[in-house]
Amino acid sequence: MLGKKLGSAQDRICWIILLFSLLILLLPVNFKLKITPPVATALLLPLRGLNSLKMTVASLGAENRRLAQLAAQLALENARLKSSPPSQGTAPAAALKLIPAPVIARDLGTLKRFLTVSRGATCGVRIGSVALAPQGVVGKVIAVSAHQALVQTIFEPDFRVAVLNSRTRELAMARPGQENLLNLDYVSPDADYQPGDTIITSGLGGIFPKGLNIGTVKTVQNKPDALFKPVSVQPFVNITRLEQVFILAIPAESLPEGWLENLKPAEIRIPE
C-alpha cells in the first residue's frame, strides 16, 4: 500500500516536471529573454570564467609572439648601435627585415644541430641569411626552398663564426665544443679573457653582422706553454627550447652601408 502510494507520488512529480518543461517551451521569446539572465549568471559563472580565461591565454600567446619579434628587433638595433662609431652615418633600418620563422623540424640525432623553418625564398630567405633569437645568434641558413629553409645552428660541428670580446675587442673564432658550450680558437696566450665577458660577432667573414650576441665566457684555462689559450663560452640561446627563430633578410638590391659594410661581397682577395 505504502509502496503504491510512493510510486504514484513519484509519477505525479515526474508529470509535473514534464508539464513544466513543456510550459517553459511554450513561453514567448521575449519573456524567456527576460527571465534567463539572472539564472544564467548564477549557473554559468564558471563557464564564463573558463571562456574569458581561454581568451586571455590566446591573447597572451599573440602578445608573446609580438614581444619576441620586438625583442629580436631591439637586439639587432642594439648590436648596430654598439658597433657603429659615432662618426659613421646611421644604417638603413628600412632595408633590414626580421622574418619570424617557426621551427618545424630538427635533426634526429641531437635535436640542436639543424633546424628546419617554415619560411623560404618566397619570404625573402636566402642562403647565408643569419638566424637569430631575441637572446642572440642561432646560426645561418644553408639551404632554401620555396617555403622552407634549413638552418645550421651554432652547435653543428662545421659551424664557425668570427667573434670578439666586447670588453677587450680581441678577436677569436667560435666553434661548437662539448656539453652545450662553444670553444674559442686562435686566442693568444696573453689575451685578456675573463669569465663573464660577453662574446659578440666581429663582422669578419661577410655573413654575420657585427655586434650580435653569442654568449658569455665560462672558463679560461691559463696554459703559458700552449699555442692558444683554451676559452669556453656559454651561448645565450638555448637551441633545444627554440620554437621560433628570426631570419635577418637584407634585400639583394640594396647594398648595406655603415654598420653592415662587412656584408658586402669581397672585392679584393686576401693572400693566403
Add this chain to the structure above:
Amino acid sequence: MRQFFAFVLIYILFLLQTGFLPIGPDLVLLALVVFARHENKATATSLGFFAGLLFDLIAPRTLGIQILIFTMTGYGVSTLRNLLYSSHWQPVIFTFVALMLKMTALNLVSSSSPPLTLALCTGLTLILSPFAEPVLTRLFYRQEVRSRRQGKCQL
C-alpha cells in the same frame, strides 16, 4: 546524498563538455542515461530537467527545448529500464534513442550543428556509452553491485 552528487557530476560534465569539448561526446547525456537506469523516476526526471536547463541557458531563445528533451530522456529511461531485457546493450540503445530525439528536436527549432559535427558527436557518444555505465556504477552504486554479486536482497 548520492542524488546530490549526481547533480554535481552532471554540472561538472556540462562545464567540461561546453568549455573544453565543444565537438565531442555528449557526456551529460551519457551520465543521465546511467543515472536514470539506477535512480527512481523522480530523481531521473529532475536530473534530466537540470541538465536540459543548463544547456538551454546558453541559448535562451530556444529555452525549453533541451529541458524537454533531457527531461523526457530521464523519465523515459527510468520508466522503460524494467521493460527491456537488462544487458550491456541497454545503455547503448537508450543513448541512441535519446540522441535521435535530441537531433530531431533541435532540427525542428533550426538550432542544430553542421551534419559532420553532429555525426562525429553522435559516433563518439555511442562509442563511449558502453563504458560510461561501468565507470559511473563503480563510483555511485558500488554497494548495490556488491550486494547483487553476493546475492543479497536489497530492500
